[in-house]
Amino acid sequence: MNYLELFRAISPYMFDILLLLGMLVLPLLAQLGVSMTFSKYSKVHSSRGLTADQVARRILDLNGIHDVRVEHVSGKLTDHYDHGAGVIRLSDSVYGKTSVAAIGIAAHECGHACQYAEIYKPIMIKNKMVPVTSLCSHLWFYVFLAGCFFTFLPFLRYLGILMFCAVVLFQIITLPTEFNASHRAMKTLQNDSILETYELKPAGKVLKAAAMTYVAGLASSFMQLFRLLLRTRR
Numbered sequence: 001m002n003y004l005e006l007f008r009a010i011s012p013y014m015f016d017i018l019l020l021l022g023m024l025v026l027p028l029l030a031q032l033g034v035s036m037t038f039s040k041y042s043k044v045h046s047s048r049g050l051t052a053d054q055v056a057r058r059i060l061d062l063n064g065i066h067d068v069r070v071e072h073v074s075g076k077l078t079d080h081y082d083h084g085a086g087v088i089r090l091s092d093s094v095y096g097k098t099s100v101a102a103i104g105i106a107a108h109e110c111g112h113a114c115q116y117a118e119i120y121k122p123i124m125i126k127n128k129m130v131p132v133t134s135l136c137s138h139l140w141f142y143v144f145l146a147g148c149f150f151t152f153l154p155f156l157r158y159l160g161i162l163m164f165c166a167v168v169l170f171q172i173i174t175l176p177t178e179f180n181a182s183h184r185a186m187k188t189l190q191n192d193s194i195l196e197t198y199e200l201k202p203a204g205k206v207l208k209a210a211a212m213t214y215v216a217g218l219a220s221s222f223m224q225l226f227r228l229l230l231r232t233r234r
Contacts, residue, residue, distance in 0.1 A: 016230060019223040030209075030216035037209035038077065041101035041202040042093065046195060052094045052106035059110040059188055060088075068113050072096075077210075079105050081112040083127065088113060100195060104203035107189055108210070111181030122176045133170040136163040144228065161228050168225060171218045178214050182207040 050058075056070045073079075073089035081088050088109045094102040115123040144160025147153060186204055189195045195203060 016227055019227050023220045023223045023227075026216040026220050027213070030213040034077070034206075034209040034213055037206050038093070038101050038105075041104075041206050042097070042099045044100050044199070044202050045098045046100055046103055046199060048194070048196075049098055050103070050194065051096050051098055052102035053090055053096060055103050055194055056088055056090065056106040056110050058194070059107060059192070060113060062188075062192060063110075063114050063117065065113055065117050077105070079109055081109045083112075083116050100199045100203045101206045103189070103195065104185060104206045105210070107185035107194070107203075108181050108207055110188070111184035112177070114184055115177065115181065120177070120180065122173055122180070126170065126173045126177055129166075129170050129173065133166055136166040140164040140167065148231070157232050161225070161232065164221075164225060164228060168218070168221045171214070171221055175214055175218065178211055182211055 053070050053072075060066070060068055060070070067086055068081075069087045071087050071089050072095040073091055075091050076093045078091040079089060079094050088106075090102075090106055090109070094105050097103075112123065114120075116127075140160045140163035142160075143156055143163060147156030147158070147160055150156065182204075185207060186200065189203060190197075190200055
């Protein structure tokens with residue numbers, strides 16, 4: 001076997017390893033980026049002295065959303081909007097804090113509440129997909145693995161890939177909802193004079209770093225999909 005034949009024999013496996021590394025490294029880098037950016041701008045405090053939870057309540061009220069509560073939840077950057085419970089939960093690093101980073105995160109979560117209030121189409125589609133996507137995300141690997149083990153049932157491999165495609169589609173639909181929530185947040189912080197002009201840029205950097213975690217997650221999922229397709233071809 002010459003070197004060219006050896007390269008052709010090894011290259012699919014090398015490509016598989018590169019995809020695996022990308023899957024592991026990209027999300028870690030994105031998470032590190034948001035953590036470092038948030039920590040940096042957590043030291044920059046709003047000149048108006050408003051806390052993130054006060055800002056959240058103010059944004060909700062300005063948009064006529066009075067049935068959504070603002071609560072504290074433990075953890076760092078575990079902030080989220082729970083539509084079913086009608087509550088915005090702000091983490092230890094955000095709730096009660098006056099930093100532009102915390103205020104930006106709180107405004108972002110309010111953006112999601114506003115999306116539901118306005119029946120923003122992508123968020124409604126995403127919400128309807130949650131039950132199916134949740135099932136697929138838990139079962140796709142076992143279905144695919146069963147197809148690899150029971151070679152006389154090859155359709156299980158394709159079913160597993162199809163289930164994983166549903167997870168990827170969910171992530172694709174999630175992206176515009178996250179970018180739109182950040183856009184709403186920045187627009188509100190500026191138009192309602194919650195932050196000064198010079199405070200908007202650092203708040204925006206925090207939201208952009210947070211958005212990159214979703215981009216990295218989607219890229220990682222595409223790499224996983226390629227790996228599954230490669231394994232199926234073999």
